[in-house]
Amino acid sequence: MSDWQQISLGDLETPVRRKAAVPPQRSRASMSDGYPLRPLGEVMRLDIQRTPMKPATTYRLAGVLNAGKGVVAKGELDGGDTEYAAMNVLRADQVVMRKLTAWEGPITVVPAEFDGFVVSNEFPTFTLGPELMPDWMRHVCGSPRLWAEMKNRVSGTVQRRKRLNPEQLLQIQLPIPPREVQVRIVEMLDAVDQQIAALDREASAADTTAGAIAESMLAEHAHVRVGDHLSRIEGGRSPQAVDTPPKEDEQGVLKVSAVVAFHFIADEAKTLASETEMPKSAEVRAGDVLVTRANGAINRVGAVCRVPSDVRDGLYLSDKTLRMVPAEGLDPDFLVVAMALSGVRRQIVMAASGSASMKNISQSKIAGLEVPMPELTEQRKIASTVLSVRSLGRASRAEAGRLRRVRAALLSGLLDGTISIDTAELGV
Structure with a gap:
């Protein structure tokens, strides 16, 4: 070398102002x-x-x-x-x-x-x-x-x-801390990290298994235009908003990050400006099937989820999130499953337009997507099976999230000495 x-x-190329050298001793x-x-x-x-x-x-x-x-x-x-x-x-x-x-x-x-x-x-x-x-x-x-x-x-x-x-x-x-304490801190945090990684692997495995089950159960069914089985597709607006999550007594508009495949994240919202009014028709409701119309990442365009029953009032669709309203004969949970199939995802990627930094898919292109369509009883059976497997992954992710929060607090306390090693080892 x-x-x-x-x-x-x-x-260094960047000039810096030098200060007096600090003597190699512990700070007071x-x-x-x-x-x-x-x-x-x-x-x-x-x-x-x-x-x-x-x-x-x-x-x-x-x-x-x-x-x-x-x-x-x-x-x-x-x-x-x-x-x-x-x-x-x-x-x-x-x-x-x-x-x-x-x-x-x-x-x-x-x-x-x-x-x-x-x-x-x-x-x-x-x-x-x-x-x-x-x-x-x-x-x-x-x-x-x-x-x-x-x-x-x-x-x-x-x-x-x-x-x-x-x-x-x-x-x-x-x-x-002294080097011998550093050794024990590393051992403890690495052990927690290994648990988190194992839970992440379990969650990914559950999602992969659920996807394979869906593909297998729907492999022999004929495909139809999804728009032929929707009552309508509804959009939101792009109002003035502050990029902070709304408080309980404030109204908010969804960010595009509020909708990911199979998962609705209510906290991903901006606070509406006080003078802004949104139409009641744009308010997010329990049981809604939402889809992202635009996103900076192509794998997030066309992501579909169902809004849970405990969604708070006062959240509204943005112009980048759409509501898909199933017609009679189309189960909402099945629609979420069908829109995540690999073949449907390929159609979404092909139909998306726009720059690399912001891909879009229009309502007409969404309506034109072809999905397998068994009869209603079979739809419900497939959706129940797939979502049950995915719930295992959700549970693993929730536990991993809890461990990450514990780890953050543990890291802070161990590094500054406000949590003793012996106490932490007993707790973990």
């Missing part, structure tokens, strides 16, 4: 009943290796996901196809962050499988000192506390262009 060049803070500031707060600059250092971009040489390119979710492969790059003269090299167990939009928490520890990947100069890397375990720091990078500290230090005038310089990251103070 003779082409690599070691650089320090002073070599500390958490109540927790571990002493210490600047990250005491326990890790900026350590960037650059490699020149050579034509006819292939480099593996990486990126960093938001919210501490890790490193992602972004394909291969020929050194002659980039304007960068050199790029930064990732090394296993280093911390890497993205300076741009750092307030979104794009920071993580480099896994072994990404050793040797390259990133742009926008991604500085840091080597951990002997007091920090890489796996412990990996969990820290997933902590909202760290993201909040990063957000507080970004600089710039345009929100999407705000940056966090390496020196600003190193000034962040966090509670640093």
Whole structure:
């Protein structure tokens, strides 16, 4: 690796204001009943290796996901196809962050499988000192506390262009437990993560099984235009709204994210402006079959769900969500199942129009979709079977969600010492 060049803070392209060096000792500031707060600059250092971009040489390119979710492969790059003269090299167990939009928490520890990947100069890397375990720091990078500290230090005038310089990251103070405590924290959090991953796998398996059952039970049935079995398709409006969830006494309009396949998310709504009036016909009702007309992701266009019986009053369809009203002879639950069949999904993808960032499907195209249509009794039998299997997946997802909330609280308490290791082990 003779082409690599070691650089320090002073070599960075972005100028930074230097402060007096912090002596390598514990900060006097500390958490109540927790571990002493210490600047990250005491326990890790900026350590960037650059490699020149050579034509006819292939480099593996990486990126960093938001919210501490890790490193992602972004394909291969020929050194002659980039304007960068050199790029930064990732090394296993280093911390890497993205300076741009750092307030979104794009920071993580480099896994072994990404050793040797390259990133742009926008991604500085840091080597951990002997007091920090890489796996412990990996969990820290997933902590909202760290993201909040990063957000507080970004600089710039345009929100999407705000940056966090390496020196600003190193000034962040966090509670640093002894290494032997870090070992136990990692073991505990990894165990919870394994449980969450197992539940996620169970949920995915249930969904896959439910889809296979639906395909099998409907394989021999003739297809008809779904519009011939609908009374009508109703749309909403695009009113003035504030992008915050409505309170119980406020009215709201659905976001497109409120409708996903088989699942209605009532919290995905915007608060209507006080002077805005919506027609009663656009209000969401229990038992409605909703479909997304437009979405930024093609796999979300044409997603269908049924509104549960406990839906709150005062939620309204937007112009991107439609209500499909089944005619006599079409079971609403079966309609949800049929619209998720792989053959119907392929039709939706073919019928969708618009740019890559916003795909649309018109009411007429939805009405023209061809779906299998057994008689009503058979519809209800199929829907009951498929939805029963999917309910197993729903239960697994709910438990995984509960564990994620427990994990978040556990992570915060363990890292700052407000939850003792022994107490946490008894609880888990």
